[in-house]
Amino acid sequence: MNLGIIGQAVGLFAVTNIDDILLLALYFARGAGHPGSTRRIVLGQYLGFVAILAVAVAAAFGATFLPESAVPYLGLLPLALGLKAGWQAWKDRADNGEDGNEDGNEGEEEAQAGSGGPSPLEVASVTFANGGDNIGVYVPVFAAAGVGGMSAYAAVFLVLVAVWCCAGRYFATRPVIAGALARWGHVLLPLVLVAIGLLILVEGGAFGL
Structure with a gap:
């Protein structure tokens, strides 16, 4: 594999996915x-x-999916x-208040424990939506790289997804950050989710924004 392509792939991935580390830390x-x-978050x-x-890749080959x-x-x-997560957090807090829980932090932890953490579909949906603008960056790069170069980019990207997951988990488990x-x-x-959604809508001019 060409070292130049590897370096370019690493740089391209880092620039287009830096915000995913924050999301992953929050999910972890x-x-x-x-x-x-x-396992569910990584999946x-x-x-x-x-x-x-x-x-x-499909768009680089001329498809219009x-x-x-x-x-x-x-x-x-x-x-x-x-909005769903915000509503759930507000509802859990209201329920805890009605129960007269003396320790608000314990109530929040118990409420989160009942949720079981994010599902793979939830993480996948946000990852895809947040990376929608990445597609416009990747397509011309992939088209110019050809099949061999495209395969190299894809392989490096998939390895870096694991690195990003490790980084997100690392930050989420640091004492100060975890607290x-x-x-x-x-x-x-x-x-963060609402801000990302609004940013995608506004920057893309959805609904005439």
């Missing part, structure tokens, strides 16, 4: 203490990114998931 924090949550991340690669005009509307996915995420993660995750 949310799934802390739930058996199998790491969802791979499913979402493989879908991005599949669309980008995803019209360019439809890309901005992918922002509806993280927006909907963010902050445990305390505020139920608020941060909906806010």
